Structure formats: C-alpha cells, structure tokens
Amino acid sequence: MATYINSIASIVPQDFTQKFCLPQTDSFKAIEPDYRAFISPGDQRRMSRLVKMGVFSALNCIKNADLQQLDGIAVGTGWGGFDSSTKFETALIEKEEKMLSPTTFIQALHNTVAGQIALSIKCYQYNITYAHRGFSFESALMDAIMLLGEKTETQNILVGGIDELPELRTEMYRRAGYVKSCYEQVENPKQEAIIPGEGSTFTIVSSEKNNKTLAQILSMSLLYNPSSQEEVNQEIISLLKKNGLTTNQIDLVILGNSGNTLWDSKIRSTKKSLFEENDSIYFKNLCGEYPTSTAFALEVATNYLTQTLPISMFDFPKKHDAKYALIINQFRDTNYSFILITKS
Amino acid sequence: MNIYVTGIGMMSAIGNNVSETLDSLVNSRSGIAPITILNTRHQADFVLGEVKMANQTLREKVQISSERHTTRTTLLGLFAAQEALSQANYSSNDGIRTGLISATTVGGAGTTELYFEDFLAGKKTANFIDTEDDGDSTEYLADHFGIKHYVTTLNTACASSTQAIALAARMLKSGFIDRVLVGGTDAHCKLTFNGFNSLQLLSSELCRPFDKNRNGLNLGEGAAYLVLENEKSLQKTNNKVLVKLSGYGVTNDAYHQTSSSPDGAGLYAAMQNALSVANLKAQEIDYVNAHGTATGNNDLTEGWAIRNLFGSDVSFSSTKGFTGHALAAAGAIEAVISILCLQNQIKVPNLNFKQSIEEHQMKPITSLERNVSVRHVLSNSAGMGGACASVIFSLN
Numbered sequence: 001m002a003t004y005i006n007s008i009a010s011i012v013p014q015d016f017t018q019k020f021c022l023p024q025t026d027s028f029k030a031i032e033p034d035y036r037a038f039i040s041p042g043d044q045r046r047m048s049r050l051v052k053m054g055v056f057s058a059l060n061c062i063k064n065a066d067l068q069q070l071d072g073i074a075v076g077t078g079w080g081g082f083d084s085s086t087k088f089e090t091a092l093i094e095k096e097e098k099m100l101s102p103t104t105f106i107q108a109l110h111n112t113v114a115g116q117i118a119l120s121i122k123c124y125q126y127n128i129t130y131a132h133r134g135f136s137f138e139s140a141l142m143d144a145i146m147l148l149g150e151k152t153e154t155q156n157i158l159v160g161g162i163d164e165l166p167e168l169r170t171e172m173y174r175r176a177g178y179v180k181s182c183y184e185q186v187e188n189p190k191q192e193a194i195i196p197g198e199g200s201t202f203t204i205v206s207s208e209k210n211n212k213t214l215a216q217i218l219s220m221s222l223l224y225n226p227s228s229q230e231e232v233n234q235e236i237i238s239l240l241k242k243n244g245l246t247t248n249q250i251d252l253v254i255l256g257n258s259g260n261t262l263w264d265s266k267i268r269s270t271k272k273s274l275f276e277e278n279d280s281i282y283f284k285n286l287c288g289e290y291p292t293s294t295a296f297a298l299e300v301a302t303n304y305l306t307q308t309l310p311i312s313m314f315d316f317p318k319k320h321d322a323k324y325a326l327i328i329n330q331f332r333d334t335n336y337s338f339i340l341i342t343k344s
Numbered sequence: 345m346n347i348y349v350t351g352i353g354m355m356s357a358i359g360n361n362v363s364e365t366l367d368s369l370v371n372s373r374s375g376i377a378p379i380t381i382l383n384t385r386h387q388a389d390f391v392l393g394e395v396k397m398a399n400q401t402l403r404e405k406v407q408i409s410s411e412r413h414t415t416r417t418t419l420l421g422l423f424a425a426q427e428a429l430s431q432a433n434y435s436s437n438d439g440i441r442t443g444l445i446s447a448t449t450v451g452g453a454g455t456t457e458l459y460f461e462d463f464l465a466g467k468k469t470a471n472f473i474d475t476e477d478d479g480d481s482t483e484y485l486a487d488h489f490g491i492k493h494y495v496t497t498l499n500t501a502c503a504s505s506t507q508a509i510a511l512a513a514r515m516l517k518s519g520f521i522d523r524v525l526v527g528g529t530d531a532h533c534k535l536t537f538n539g540f541n542s543l544q545l546l547s548s549e550l551c552r553p554f555d556k557n558r559n560g561l562n563l564g565e566g567a568a569y570l571v572l573e574n575e576k577s578l579q580k581t582n583n584k585v586l587v588k589l590s591g592y593g594v595t596n597d598a599y600h601q602t603s604s605s606p607d608g609a610g611l612y613a614a615m616q617n618a619l620s621v622a623n624l625k626a627q628e629i630d631y632v633n634a635h636g637t638a639t640g641n642n643d644l645t646e647g648w649a650i651r652n653l654f655g656s657d658v659s660f661s662s663t664k665g666f667t668g669h670a671l672a673a674a675g676a677i678e679a680v681i682s683i684l685c686l687q688n689q690i691k692v693p694n695l696n697f698k699q700s701i702e703e704h705q706m707k708p709i710t711s712l713e714r715n716v717s718v719r720h721v722l723s724n725s726a727g728m729g730g731a732c733a734s735v736i737f738s739l740n
Contacts, residue, residue, distance in 0.1 A: 073596070078477065080499070085453065085535065086460075092538050093461050097385045105539035106602060106728065109449070110499040115729025118596040122614060127596035128507060128732060131451075131478035132497035137497040143511065146518055172463070172473045224486065224495045269637065334483070 028288030029198030076136030136329020137161030161295025197288020208260020256329030353427025388722030393564030393668025421529035436490030443494030447504030492660030501727030506675030527569030564668025593617025608649030636662020665695030
C-alpha cells in the first residue's frame with residue numbers, strides 16, 4: 001500500500017514561506033500565528049499553548065488537504081504537557097495540596113492535543129498518542145502507515161509531532177549541562193551540548209494520490225539503542241535495498257545531528273561512510289533539538305522534493321530532477337529513525 | 345491470523361504476582377486501604393490501592409545491579425514484566441523479532457516531584473530530567489530484558505494499556521514483529537492524586553462501581569504485562585497458549601475533554617469494533633470486565649453502552665473495587681483478570697455494589713461465580729480526551 005503525504009502544516013521555529021533564520025538565543029521557539037484563524041478566543045482561553053499549537057496546525061493541515069473528516073488521528077509528543085504539569089506541581093507545593101484548580105492538570109495529559117483535535121472536528125475514529133522520546137512521531141507515523149494497509153478503501157490519517165519548550169525545561173536542561181554555552185552549528189560541534197527547540201507539525205497521510213499530493217513515503221524504519229555505528233549503516237542499507245536503491249541515488253540526506261559531540265558520533269560516521277558525496281541538510285540548525293523534530297525534517301524533505309524550500313543562509317542544495325530524500329534522525333544516540341521519501 | 349497470549353504478569357494492591365492476584369479475586373479481598381506509602385497531606389482523608397512496598401524494598405526485591413536510576417513506575421513494571429516473560433520462556437537471543445509496547449501516564453513524575461521544590465528554589469538536586477518522561481520506564485525495561493526490535497510508549501490517559509494491547513495485536517498481524525511484551529505501569533504520585541482530587545473524582549470511602557450511591561473512584565497503582573505471539577513466533581517457542589487475543593477496538597468519544605457522551609457512544613463503538621475483529625456476536629461474550637471507575641459519569645454512560653450492545657442481562661463487573669484505578673496500567677491489569685476468568689472458568693464480583701443506577705438499572709455480578717462457562721471475555725477502558733478501547737480474549 002502506497003503512503004502519500006497529501007498535506008503538511010506546522011508551527012515551528014521557521015517560516016516555510018519566508019526565509020529561514022538563525023536562533024536568537026540559546027533555544028529555538030516556534031513562530032506562533034494568530035490563532036483566531038482556527039480557534040475562537042473563547043476556546044483559546046481554555047487551551048494551553050501546546051494544545052493551541054497542536055489544534056491550529058492540525059486544523060490548518062486538514063484544510064490544506066480539503067478534507068472534512070479523518071479516518072484516524074495519531075499524535076506523537078515526547079515532552080507532552082510538561083508546562084501544564086509543572087504549573088500544577090508548583091501550585092500543589094505553594095497551596096500545600098489544597099484548593100487546586102483542575103485546569104492545568106487536565107492540560108498536562110499527553111493526549112489532550114489528540115483529544116481536542118477529535119473534539120474540534122467530531123472525529124470518532126482511531127485516536128492515539130505516543131509518548132516515547134525520539135520515537136514519538138515515528139511511532140505515530142508507523143501506526144498510520146499500518147492503518148492504511150489494514151483496509152482496502154481510501155483512508156486519510158492525521159499524523160502529528162508536537163513538543164513545546166517552556167522556559168522551565170530549558171532551565172532544567174541548562175542546569176543538567178545539556179545546553180550549549182555559545183552558538184555553534186550542529187555539524188561542527190565542540191560541546192557535549194545541544195540547542196533545544198520546539199515545534200508542531202501535522203501531516204495527512206493517505207492511501208490515495210490526488211491533486212494535493214506532495215510526496216510519497218516509500219519506507220521507514222526504527223532502530224533502538226544500536227550498539228555500533230555498523231548497525232546504523234546496516235539498517236540504512238537494508239532499507240534502501242528493500243526499495244531497490246543504493247546510497248548514491250539519494251538526492252538529499254536530511255541529517256539529525258544534534259550538536260552534541262557524544263550523541264552525534266554514530267550519525268557523523270554514517271554521513272562520512274555512506275553519504276560523503278551526497279547533498280545534505282542538517283535540519284536541527286533550523287529547529288533545534290526536540291523529541292519530535294523528525295516531523296520538522298519531513299516538511300523539509302517534502303519542500304525539497306516539491307522545490308519549495310525557502311532561501312536560507314545555509315547554502316541549500318537544489319536539484320531540478322531530485323527524486324529521493326532520506327531522513328536520518330537520532331535522539332540522544334538511542335532512538336534512530338530512517339524515512340525514505342520520493343517525489344510523487 | 346491468531347494472536348496468542350503465552351505469558352502474563354501483574355503486580356498491584358491485590359498481589360505481587362498472578363497467583364496472589366487470583367487468590368485475592370476468588371476470596372473477594374480488596375486491596376484498597378488507608379494510605380501508607382504515598383507522601384501526601386491527605387493521607388488520612390482518602391484510601392488507595394497501593395503496592396505496600398517502599399521503593400527501596402522494591403529495588404532490593406527485583407535485584408537490580410545497574411546504577412541507573414529507577415523510578416517507582418519502572419520498578420513496578422519490572423516485577424510484572426519479569427513474571428510475564430518467564431512464563432513465556434523469553435530469551436533475548438532466540439532470534440524472534442520482539443517488541444515492547446508500554447503504557448504509562450505518570451512516567452517519572454513521581455521522582456521529579458521529590459526534587460521539584462528544591463529545583464525551583466535554585467538548590468542543587470539529583471538529576472531527574474533524564475527520567476521525568478514517559479519513555480524512561482519503557483527504555484529501562486527494554487534494556488533490562490534486551491528487547492530492541494520495536495520499543496514505544498503510549499499515553500492515552502486511562503485507556504492507555506488497552507490501546508497498547510490493540511496496537512500490539514496489529515503489529516503482530518503485520519509481521520513487523522512476531523512477539524511482544526505489552527502492558528502498562530503507573531505508580532502513585534502527588535501530581536495525579538491531587539489532579540483527581542481537584543476534579544473532585546476521588547472517594548474517601550471504598551469505591552462502589554455501578555452503584556446508585558457511588559461517589560467517586562479510588563486510585564490504584566501497579567503494572568501488568570502480557571506476552572503475545574503470532575504463529576511464526578509460536579512455531580519457534582512451542583509455548584503453551586494461555587488464551588487468544590481475538591478482538592480489539594479503539595475509538596474516540598469526541599464529546600468532552602473530561603466526560604463521556606450520555607450513552608457512551610465511543611465505548612459502544614469500541615466494543616462493536618472489537619466484536620467485529622473477533623468475528624463474534626454480542627451474545628457470545630460470556631463476561632464483560634467493565635471500566636467501571638465508580639465516578640458518576642463513567643458508570644452511567646458505560647452502563648448504557650453495555651446495555652445497548654449486550655442487553656440488560658449481560659454478566660459484567662468492574663474490578664476497580666479490588667485494585668483501585670491504576671490509570672495507564674488499568675487496562676493491562678484488567679486484561680490479566682479477564683484471562684484468569686477464562687483460565688479458571690470463573691466470573692469475578694463487582695465489590696461494594698448494593699443498588700442499581702436508576703437510569704439504566706444495570707446489575708453487575710456481586711459474588712464470585714465458579715464452574716461457569718467462560719469462552720470469550722471483553723474488557724473495556726476509557727480515558728480523558730475521549731479515549732475508548734476494548735479487547736476480547738478467548739479460549740484457544
């Protein structure tokens with residue numbers, strides 16, 4: 001069963017219709033829209049920032065696909081409702097466990113985003129939320145691909161990757177020594193540290209190609225906690241082989257180096273040993289590191305294949321006949337994922 | 345394609361393993377008791393289903409050699425997972441593609457809150473950021489047992505581990521993996537306890553599922569895991585089949601963030617989908633293990649959904665009166681209880697029930713039924729955010 005990407009919409013640290021920019025500080029923050037386009041002021045007051053970002057990008061994505069209804073919703077979030085949960089925890093300490101308002105507790109639930117999307121469009125179908133670090137978005141996407149294969153009729157599944165970076169999380173990462181003390185690009189790091197980021201990216205995957213189709217997902221695979229760099233290379237080669245491809249046929253490699261010298265050691269060697277000659281983009285220079293950043297990479301891949309990547313200070317490769325893009329991501333050297341995408 | 349259950353493991357307020365659980369069930373012994381482990385200012389005001397062992401004791405019992413930090417969520421999970429895997433004669437190097445699908449809502453939040461106040465005050469604390477999330481306990485289990493072909497965590501509130509079981513079945517059918525450790529683990533923490541209290545959903549007494557005068561739920565904690573195998577794996581392991589996982593359904597109620605639709609439409613659809621996957625008629629289900637939290641809204645709406653699908657004479661009960669509501673672990677805990685009903689040809693009672701809810705007049709099983717024919721059991725879970733899921737287990 002073919003898997004088509006029929007729509008994609010996001011609230012991320014970059015504007016895909018403009019020029020890509022560098023981060024201003026030691027973290028990447030999403031560029032937020034005027035939420036009124038999809039969410040009434042009343043509903044906005046009841047929603048956390050995370051839920052607003054998720055619902056807005058989901059509804060925007062559904063609209064771009066010209067759909068009224070979905071056959072399922074699969075969301076991935078590594079950090080979930082962290083902001084709300086720490087707000088509730090703070091109130092709990094301050095008020096000594098008395099007279100607490102339930103609002104931030106409800107918003108702290110990981111599946112509030114997927115639940116609110118279902119509620120917004122009255123979607124009674126399959127609804128799931130994955131909360132597994134650098135596999136959160138990947139698990140959701142894999143689930144959606146599996147759903148497409150389970151039925152013969154056309155299905156449209158909404159798949160999202162969403163993570164929010166509240167100041168408190170950045171502060172925790174800073175104190176744990178995970179945040180870079182000065183800016184450096186992810187491909188040439190000196191520090192054992194990252195620049196954290198955030199984003200919400202939703203896509204419609206469908207078993208049907210139509211005039212909205214942007215690209216096609218050929219294959220994906222996940223690798224948990226590889227013990228050697230060889231294991232990573234093997235997984236990539238076998239993924240390509242399954243699709244009758246070799247490394248030199250990949251027009252663009254979209255790499256998830258995080259900027260942490262330690263975590264990036266395998267992915268750096270993979271680039272060197274398998275894709276030395278290929279064009280590549282280091283996408284975390286644009287969005288920072290967060291568990292569902294692969295969703296951001298998927299939009300980069302789609303835009304590359306449809307030749308709509310914005311201008312950037314990074315010298316982005318451009319090819320008129322580009323056919324294949326491969327996303328290689330790693331999260332903390334534990335969650336590795338590979339997604340092979342082609343022009344539709 | 346058949347999906348086989350070849351191992352079960354469980355730890356909760358009614359027992360540290362499956363045989364203790366069965367003993368509590370057949371003796372109508374509830375695990376709900378005054379609070380002794382959870383450190384809350386409300387210790388005297390409520391009752392809970394607690395695993396009556398402090399973290400240090402759990403750590404010693406499970407014999408961890410690693411220095412890596414273990415949260416209570418992880419520790420409970422290790423116990424139940426170990427039991428399920430040993431029954432299924434699991435080995436990490438028998439060449440069978442194995443996955444771990446685990447559910448949790450609390451994750452490492454219980455550890456985070458130990459240090460949170462000091463953190464806010466700018467004091468130096470132990471590093472809790474590496475274990476605060478939902479993926480932490482799953483990865484600990486995966487590494488401990490050497491599982492690596494598919495590792496993921498899901499969190500759909502109180503429907504989590506029933507959804508996990510449904511996902512596991514689909515994964516085995518797709519052939520992406522051939523064997524899976526699936527379930528859920530959740531430990532008590534102040535965050536969830538106070539969250540449910542702020543929603544005014546907690547009862548200060550023993551909960552009374554499906555009773556007219558029910559006044560809220562008792563939280564529980566624990567973990568339960570199943571080992572599921574497809575034909576390909578079973579041919580290699582030659583394991584004894586406990587029961588089959590024959591059906592599953594996952595839907596959304598899309599009615600309200602924290603309450604279910606008046607007739608439980610989401611759960612009704614989930615149960616119907618599960619029957620259709622299992623190719624069974626409603627009247628072939630011998631027992632329904634209901635979600636039955638003992639909140640006003642759940643038992644009214646779920647009661648309608650069950651009545652509308654199975655009629656008013658259906659054999660059903662909620663076992664939350666035994667274990668308390670263990671959130672993301674609840675579905676897997678009730679899956680193990682459902683499997684015990686099939687294996688032992690029993691139907692377990694709904695504790696503390698006196699009078700039916702006026703609107704739907706549904707009457708659950710109130711005392712243990714032995715030597716009854718139990719061939720197919722359906723188990724429900726529902727959660728905030730409209731999450732609904734049902735699974736069906738059948739005799740092989």
